[in-house]
Amino acid sequence: MAAIQLTFPDGNVKEYDAGVKPIDVANGISKSLAKKSVSAKLDGHYVGMNDEIPASGQFELITTDDAESLDILRHSASHLMAQALKRIPKFANMHFGVGPYIENGFYYDTDNGAGNQVSVDDFPEIEAMMHKIVKENLPILSHEISREEALKTFANDPYKVELINDLPEGEKITVAVQGDHVELDKGGLVPSTGWIKHFKLISVAGAYWRGDSDNHMMQRIYGTAFWKAADLEADLQRRAEAKERDHRNIGRDLDLFFTSQEVGSGLPVWLPNGATIRRQVERYIVDKELNNDYLHVYTPVLSNLNLYKTSGHWDHYREDMFPPMDMGDGEYLELRPMNCPSHIMVYKHKPRSYRDLPMRVAELGMMHRYEKSGALTGLSRVREMTLNDGHTFVEPEKLEDEFKSILKMMMEVYEDFNITDYRFRLSYRDPKNTEKYFDDDEMWEKSQAQLKRAMDDLGVDYFEAEGEAAFYGPKLDVQTKTALGGEETLSTIQLDFLLPERFNLTYVGEDGKDNHRPVMLHRGIVGTMERFTAYLIEMYKGAFPTWLAPLQVEIIPVNLGAHGDYARKIQKQLQDAGLRAQVETKDAKMGYLIREAQTKKVPYTLVLGDEEMGQDNVTVRRYGQKATETISMVDFMKEIQADVARYSRVD
RNA sequence: GCCGACGUAGCUCAGUUGGUAGAGCACGGGUAUCGUAAACCUGGGGUCGGAGGUUCGAUUCCUCUCGUCGGCACCA
Numbered sequence: 001m002a003a004i005q006l007t008f009p010d011g012n013v014k015e016y017d018a019g020v021k022p023i024d025v026a027n028g029i030s031k032s033l034a035k036k037s038v039s040a041k042l043d044g045h046y047v048g049m050n051d052e053i054p055a056s057g058q059f060e061l062i063t064t065d066d067a068e069s070l071d072i073l074r075h076s077a078s079h080l081m082a083q084a085l086k087r088i089p090k091f092a093n094m095h096f097g098v099g100p101y102i103e104n105g106f107y108y109d110t111d112n113g114a115g116n117q118v119s120v121d122d123f124p125e126i127e128a129m130m131h132k133i134v135k136e137n138l139p140i141l142s143h144e145i146s147r148e149e150a151l152k153t154f155a156n157d158p159y160k161v162e163l164i165n166d167l168p169e170g171e172k173i174t175v176a177v178q179g180d181h182v183e184l185d186k187g188g189l190v191p192s193t194g195w196i197k198h199f200k201l202i203s204v205a206g207a208y209w210r211g212d213s214d215n216h217m218m219q220r221i222y223g224t225a226f227w228k229a230a231d232l233e234a235d236l237q238r239r240a241e242a243k244e245r246d247h248r249n250i251g252r253d254l255d256l257f258f259t260s261q262e263v264g265s266g267l268p269v270w271l272p273n274g275a276t277i278r279r280q281v282e283r284y285i286v287d288k289e290l291n292n293d294y295l296h297v298y299t300p301v302l303s304n305l306n307l308y309k310t311s312g313h314w315d316h317y318r319e320d321m322f323p324p325m326d327m328g329d330g331e332y333l334e335l336r337p338m339n340c341p342s343h344i345m346v347y348k349h350k351p352r353s354y355r356d357l358p359m360r361v362a363e364l365g366m367m368h369r370y371e372k373s374g375a376l377t378g379l380s381r382v383r384e385m386t387l388n389d390g391h392t393f394v395e396p397e398k399l400e401d402e403f404k405s406i407l408k409m410m411m412e413v414y415e416d417f418n419i420t421d422y423r424f425r426l427s428y429r430d431p432k433n434t435e436k437y438f439d440d441d442e443m444w445e446k447s448q449a450q451l452k453r454a455m456d457d458l459g460v461d462y463f464e465a466e467g468e469a470a471f472y473g474p475k476l477d478v479q480t481k482t483a484l485g486g487e488e489t490l491s492t493i494q495l496d497f498l499l500p501e502r503f504n505l506t507y508v509g510e511d512g513k514d515n516h517r518p519v520m521l522h523r524g525i526v527g528t529m530e531r532f533t534a535y536l537i538e539m540y541k542g543a544f545p546t547w548l549a550p551l552q553v554e555i556i557p558v559n560l561g562a563h564g565d566y567a568r569k570i571q572k573q574l575q576d577a578g579l580r581a582q583v584e585t586k587d588a589k590m591g592y593l594i595r596e597a598q599t600k601k602v603p604y605t606l607v608l609g610d611e612e613m614g615q616d617n618v619t620v621r622r623y624g625q626k627a628t629e630t631i632s633m634v635d636f637m638k639e640i641q642a643d644v645a646r647y648s649r650v651d
Numbered sequence: 652g653c654c655g656a657c658g659u660a661g662c663u664c665a666g667u668u669g670g671u672a673g674a675g676c677a678c679g680g681g682u683a684u685c686g687u688a689a690a691c692c693u694g695g696g697g698u699c700g701g702a703g704g705u706u707c708g709a710u711u712c713c714u715c716u717c718g719u720c721g722g723c724a725c726c727a
Contacts, residue, residue: 082671107722117655205722206654213724217654248720251664260717261700317727319652338727372652372725373718381726470727489726522727558686587684595688609686619685628687 006059018055022047023191026061033471036063038190039072046187048176059294064227071568074101076190077141077199077225078108079129083181084129085110092119097159097209097218099183104235104485112218116215117217123201130199131602137180137194142187145175153182159209160184198232199225202239212368217456247481247537248378254550254600255540256533258381266376268530269508273550277536277578278529279546284366285388285413285526292361292409294390299342301366305332310502312438316471322370339365340496340522343391344503347518352507354395356404362390363530380488386529392521393505399495399519400454403476406469406493406523407458410478413525419539422490424460425477426451432469437471438498447495448474470522472498483538490535496520501645543601543623546643553581553640554597558609566613570606570633579640598623604640 004018006025016025017540026037026049039062040047042054062069078099085091089110095110110128112118118126145153147164151172154160163184167173176185178193190196192427200223207220226232243249256274270278308314314321317337323363324332336342343361352359366386375381394402414422429437430450437444451474455462455570462476469475475494479487499505500517509516526532527648536548546552555571557563572579584593592606595607605621612618612630619630620639632640 119655204655204720207723211655211724217723219654222722230719259719265718311727313727320726340727354701369726374652374654374723375725378720472727484721494727556687559684561684589683589685589690590687591685592689593687605687607686611686619686624688 001584003301004053004055004057004059006053016053019052021050021052022061023049023057023242025053031591033061035065036065037061038069039188046142046189047139048187048189049143049191050139051131051143062443068252070227071101072188072190073196073227074106074225075099075188075238077194077196077223078106079140079176079181079183079185079189080130080133080193080196081106081126081221081223082108082110082183083193083621084126085118086181087129087133089124089126090116095157095159098163099256099372101303105202105222107207107220107222109159109209109218109220111218115619118204118221120155120201120204126524127201128198130196133179133193134196135194136179137192139192141177141183141190142174142189143177145173145548147173150175150184154184162537191402193226196225196229198229199223200232218476242483242485245538245541247380247483247534250537250542256537256550259378264383266371266381267381269380274533276546276550277544278533278582281526281529281532281536284416286362286364288391288409288413289360289362289525291554292360292405294360295346295361297343297346297361299334299339299346299363299365302333303336303342305334307345308334308337311341311499312345312471312502313341315335317369320371321367322368331426335368336365337369338367338497339363339387339418340391340520341503343389344505344520345391347505351514351516352393354507354509354516356395357507357621358392358398360390362388362393363628365389379530380482380528382528386525388526388532390523391499391523393507393518393522395507395516396519399521400450400457403451403454403482403493403495403519404458406521407454407460407476407526410491410493410523417526417536418545419480419490419519422478424455424462424470424487425479426455426462426464426472427468427475427477428464428466429469429474433467437469438473440497443497449499451476451495458550470494470496472496475522480535482535488531490532492522492524492527494522496522544603546603546640547646549601551582551600551602551605552579552644553604553606554600554602555581555583555606555608556590556592556593557583558590558607560587562610563608563613567608570608570618573633573637574640577637577641579644597621603643604636608634 004016005568006014006016006618008567022040026034031545040049041055041060041062047053062072078101082096082099085094095111097111099108100106111350117207144542153175154164164173174185174649175185176183176189194406202222204219204221206217209215209218218483224232224235225234225436251274254273255271257268257270259268290296299536305314321337322335324334328331342365343363345361346361364386366384371381371383392406430446455476468477473495475492477489478491479489497519500520505518506514507516507518508514536544553574555567564583571581571583586593603623607619607621617630618632618633618636620636621628
């Protein structure tokens with residue numbers, strides 16, 4: 001008998017006879033480890049827990065202590081769900097696509113034919129069937145089969161057949177068998193269905209087969225699973241709380257903005273409170289840019305359509321642009337979908353010299369995009385938006401320096417807003433789909449390498465993504481998470497060698513020749529005011545830092561008649577100092593007014609009565625605290641000014 | 652745009668064999684003038700998203716349409 005060396009999670013190495021099964025190995029070690037072992041890998045590839053181990057190779061057990069085990073559990077849960085569905089008569093003939101684990105759970109793409117879709121109302125029945133199969137504790141067996149066998153096994157599942165046919169010739173095909181259910185599967189599963197105890201189906205939604213909108217749409221059933229009941233409970237709790245954090249809900253509760261059918265879809269109206277937050281952000285970022293040698297301009301939201309034909313945007317994004325306005329004399333005007341051509345016109349207005357470069361043009365530029373109806377979401381995806389836009393025109397050899405200086409400014413801004421949860425994405429073109437992009441392989445190779453080099457020089461962490469570039473060049477995107485877990489781009493820096501060509505931009509070099517071509521950098525630091533505000537709302541859960549808060553100080557006179565004048569005097573002092581303060585004139589009990597100030601998340605609430613009036617004092621209650629403190633107005637003024645100054649510095 | 656669900660007062664939501672609607676909060680009026688998370692009384696407010704159809708009669712059933720939500724696709 002050949003002996004095989006097995007390395008265990010605790011580092012121990014033991015010898016076993018070949019032919020032993022991982023599940024026996026796990027059981028043989030110790031009771032505690034056996035309970036924790038969920039899957040096994042041989043030479044880095046998953047093997048079934050119930051399969052025999054061959055005579056050679058490096059073997060490792062994966063236990064519930066490993067983060068990977070949660071993926072294995074969820075992957076197994078998706079199979080469990082598929083098996084349950086097949087056992088329910090009305091889903092007996094359901095076809096299945098793919099059923100992977102994802103970040104917060106798993107899904108399975110299903111197709112039960114038109115008119116027979118799965119609905120959330122079916123979830124209890126499906127879950128009950130899943131629990132039944134868990135009780136049966138069916139062993140999950142994994143083994144290799146031939147292509148012919150595979151095609152025979154899945155003959156009734158056209159999606160699976162397509163997947164099998166797409167596997168390269170010679171590729172190993174493995175299946176996972178649990179009782180009467182067979183899955184096309186690469187492995188990474190729990191030993192038996194009894195391991196999957198704590199799960200919940202979450203939602204059902206449409207999804208194109210293989211992610212292609214030309215393909216048939218399937219029903220994607222989402223679920224999640226955990227090892228412990230408490231973890232599942234906590235996760236469901238988190239999902240519920242995320243809704244409270246959703247900027248659309250807070251926006252309504254705090255009167256920040258609204259959208260209405262009368263105004264139009266994707267066209268939010270900013271109410272005074274939301275407008276204040278936005279104004280603060282706008283003042284901040286414009287000041288910041290002016291201090292970084294940006295030239296702020298105003299350019300029209302409406303321009304000649306030819307501008308976008310020249311830039312190439314018309315060709316690439318016509319579907320998502322508002323239709324041109326035919327002015328009747330051969331001229332077509334277009335609501336601009338982006339600001340670059342406008343800023344290019346600023347550059348082109350006069351001959352430029354290398355001494356003028358880098359030239360940084362910036363604007364809070366309003367633009368319009370006809371986003372598809374299904375994409376519209378609150379403030380984060382809209383049809384009219386104002387971008388904190390900027391374009392730098394730079395000598396090619398200074399490109400990396402300029403890139404780094406923009407990134408530096410971006411990180412300073414993030415610090416001022418306390419934004420810490422983000423990651424950098426280097427967005428390259430999709431090498432398999434190059435017709436979407438400007439056709440110049442050398443340019444792409446070079447600029448993508450430049451981008452990467454600049455990031456490496458700075459020693460900043462990033463990840464790379466193919467197919468995320470703009471048509472004119474690669475970019476650095478800053479990816480953040482929304483309350484509901486979606487990822488979106490907040491800021492971006494884009495390299496552009498194309499538009500300077502298209503618009504024939506030049507500058508006079510040191511050599512006196514006027515045929516030098518600048519490079520362009522497109523950048524948005526806080527992105528669009530809409531999306532950035534949405535992000536801030538969710539990040540702060542509506543409890544804004546004082547410098548951003550719509551109302552900073554709520555003043556409550558104990559008795560409006562007796563203390564109203566004093567309240568208005570205090571308000572005046574605060575307003576003269578540039579602060580946003582309001583005297584509450586509603587004739588209600590104090591408890592009511594305090595409650596209102598707290599639910600509106602006002603940073604400071606002042607209560608003024610006999611005890612304060614004589615001594616020029618205020619009694620202050622800070623947001624989120626129950627405690628109150630009576631201090632002099634002078635001290636309060638110092639406190640709030642320090643509070644505001646801490647965030648609103650521009651350097 | 653696609654698949655599914657939903658659309659009743661400003662907001663959150665009730666409203667079943669089809670007989671033109673109700674609560675709480677909010678808002679207006681009144682009483683009380685109150686020291687840190689909801690005083691009490693009272694009033695107004697709805698073409699039940701819109702259009703068409705079936706019916707003696709539609710918030711309810713059907714069709715279309717607009718919008719919202721969950722995803723997918725898209726995102727310069």
